[in-house]
Amino acid sequence: MKYQIGDKVLLLHSKEEATIIDFLDNQMVSVEVEGVQFPVFIDQIDFPYYYRFSPSQKKSTPEKPKIVKRSLDDLRVEKNKTDQPASAENLSFVLLPVLADTEDEWQVESFKLYLHNGLSHSVQFDYRVSVLGNVDWQFAGKVERGHNFYLHDFLMEGFN
Structure with missing residues (x-):
């Protein structure tokens, strides 16, 4: 056999060094890497000596990102948007989609409903949600000029 128990080997897929613990059959061995044993x-293994001395096969270490230290005086200060006059004089509802946590495609799970005040003055409001003619819930509030007020979430099933 090419290998013996106790040999140091290199795992080709991860470039980690392992030690052969046992032979399972003619095609598989059990190895140990940092206290973890697996077949x-x-x-998929090779002797590590060629890879240690070959410049083209050396393991590349990722560079550490450069940290730029700044003082608080260097940070840009944002101006308050409420001091600026509203460009569009309106009061509107804003629906923002909330995406489901799936990797295969973007799928809208729900919507966040906001009340946006684009008027030049604050607005008192009374908000009621009714389902099949019955008031499900309600609340009153005040939204300042140029601000948004979060109302609630609509599930996607409610739109279908």
Whole structure:
């Protein structure tokens, strides 16, 4: 056999060094990496000596990102948007989609409903949600000029 128990080998897929613990059959061995034992096919390991001295096969270490230290005086101060006059004089509802946590495609799970006050003055409001003619819930509030007021979430099933 090419390998023996106790040999230091290199795992080709992760470039980690391991120690052979046991032979499972002619094509598999059991190895240990940092205290963790697992089976590996023999064609997935190699002796590490060539990889240690070969410049083209050396493990590349990622560079550490440069940290730029700034003082608080260097940070840009944002101006208050409420001091600026509203460009569009309106009171409107804003629906923002909330995406589901799926990797295959973007899927809207729900919507966040906001009341946006684009008027030049604050507005008192009374908000009621009714389902099939019955008031489900209600509340009153005040939204200042140029601000948004979060109302609630609409599930996507409610729109269908």
